[in-house]
Amino acid sequence: MIEERLTGGNITEVVVRVGDTVRRSPGPEFAVRVLEHLEAVGYPYAPRHLGTDERGRDVLTFVPGHTTDHPSQRAEGAYALAGTMLRRLHDVTTGHPLAGDRECVVHGDAGPYNTIVHDGLPVAFVDWDGCRPGDRIDDLGYLAWTWCVLASGTVPVADQAAHLRELRAGYGEVDPDDLVAAMVRQQTRLADLEQATLDNPAFGQARRDHARRAVEWAVASRDLVLRHENLFRA
Template sequence: MTPLPAESIIAGVTDTASEPLAGGHDTEVVVRVGDTVRRSRGPRSDYAAEVLRHLEAVGYAHAPRHLGVDDEGRDVLTYLPGRTTDHPTQRADGAYARAGAMLRELHDLTTGHPLAGDRECVVHGDPGPFNTIVRDGLPVAFIDWSACRPGDRLDDLGYLAWTWCVQTLGAVPIADQAAHLRELRDGYGDVEAERLVAAVLRQQTRVIDVEGAKSHDTALTATRRAHARDAVAWATADRALVRRHEALLLSALRR
C-alpha cells in the first residue's frame, strides 16, 4: 500500500452546502458536497483509494471514483445518484443477477493483482443492499469501500447472497428468497449449491462473532454497541432461517 500522491490533495472546497449522508457505523463523517461525497479517513483509507483507482483504470463502472483528499483530511469521492434498498419490492426483474455479475467483475478484475496480496482477489467486504446504489430498481454501483481487502471470492459472495436474498423480516416468502438466491448465483457464475449455502452460514456466524465482541467493547460509543447488538440479532435470526430451510435453498440452487 502506498500513500496518496501529493497531487490528490483537493483544497478550497468548503461545506457551506453540505448534506449529511447515512454512512457506515464506523465512519465519523459522511457528507455530500455538490457532486462529491466527503468521508472521514480511517486506517484502511489509503488501501481503499488504491483499489478505487485501479478499478477506474480498468474500466470497472460499479464503484465511485476516488478524487483525492480535501483540505480537511477527508476522502473525496464522486457522488452516485440513486437509492439503496431493503426489500424485494424495491428491486426490478434482474436485480439479483445484476448484483451477482457486478461482484463477479470486481473479483475477476483484481484476481492476481498486487492489491490482492497472497489472497484470491480483492473483496468489497460489505456488499449488502445497504451499500449498493440502485436506479430504476437495478443495482449500478457498490459504495462504502472501507471494508475492501484481500480475500476470497466465496466469502464476499456468501455475504452478498445472504444480505440480498435472505431476510427474516419483511414477510418475504421463503420460496421467493430461494429464487432470488438462485438468480444471484447464476448472475455471479457457477458455484456449487453446498458451497454457497455454507458460505452464507459462515458469513452470518462471522457477523455474530465480530459484532458480539463489539457489543461488549466499552471503548466504543453506546450507539455503536447498540448497533452491534442489533447486528447480532439480525444475523442470528437469518442464520436460523437458512438452517431451517436449507434443503429448499439447496434444491433451488441445483435446478
C-alpha cells in the same frame, strides 16, 4: 459550499454531498489504491476517488440513487446484476498485487445498504473501507445473505430462494452447497464479531446497541437458512 448530509449505510461518520462529489473522513489507504485500480481497468460499479479537499476529507464522485432494504424496491434482474457486479470485481483483481496471496480483492460489505440502486437496479457498490485481499466465495456468501435472506417480514422463503438462484446465476457457476455454507459462515462470523463488541465495555452505548441489533440479525438469518437449508440449496 453547500453540504448535504447523506444517510443509508451502516456508518457512524458524517458523509456529505457537495455538488457532484461526496466528502468523508479519510478511509484506509488500501481502499484508495483499490478504487484507483478499478478506475484504471474501467470497472463501472464503484465511485472514483478524486483526492482530498482542503479539510483533508476524501473526495469521491457522487453516484445518484438510493439504497434498498426490501425486494419491493428492486426491479426484475436486480439480483443477477448484483452478482455480476461482484464477479467483475473479483475478476479484475485476481492475480493483482493488491490481492496479495489471496484469490482476489473482496469488497467485504457489499450488502444492499452499501449498494446504490437507480430505477430498481444496482449501479455501484459504495463504502469500500472493508475491502481487502480475500476469497471469492466468502464475499459472495455475504452478498447472497444480505441481499436474499430476510428473517423478518412477509417475504416467502421460496421467493428468497429464487432471489438467491438469480444472484448465483448472475455471478456465474458456483456450487450451491458451497454458497449456502458460505452464507452460514458469514452469518456466524458477524454474530461472533459483534457479540465481542457487545461484551466489551470499552465501546460506547451507541456502538454496543448497533452490535446487539447486528447479532440478532445475523443469528435470525442463520436460523432461517438452516431451517430451510434444502430449499436454499436447491
